[in-house]
Amino acid sequence: MLIDNVDFTQLELPSQMTYDEDPDEIVYFEEFDPCGILCDKNHPFSTVERYGHWYYCRGQDKKAGIHSSLMQWRLFTKDRQLAVRTAKEHIE
Helix, strand or coil, X not given: CEECCEEHHHCCCCHHHCCCCCCCEXXXXXXXXXXXXXXXXXXXXXXXXXXXXXXXXXXXXXXXXXXXXXXXXXXXXXXXXXXXXHHHHHHC
C-alpha cells in the first residue's frame, strides 16, 4: 500500500509498541501449504490479530513462492476491514 510514495506494508513498529502477549483475537489466518502437514519449510501465509482496538496484519506474499522467505509484509491499523482485505490480497 503506497501513500505519498511510502510503502506502509513495510513499516517497523518501535520496540516499545510491540506486543509480547497473545492477541485478544485472531481475526483471519490463511496459509498456502500444498506440501502437506509434514513439511516444516516456509509457506506463504496471511494473518490478522487484534490487540485491543488495533489490528496487526502480517504474512508472506503468495507471489514469493513456496519455501521462500522473501516478500514478507506487515500492517498495523485500527481499520478491521482494511486489515482483513489486505491479508486476503496477499494470499490470493
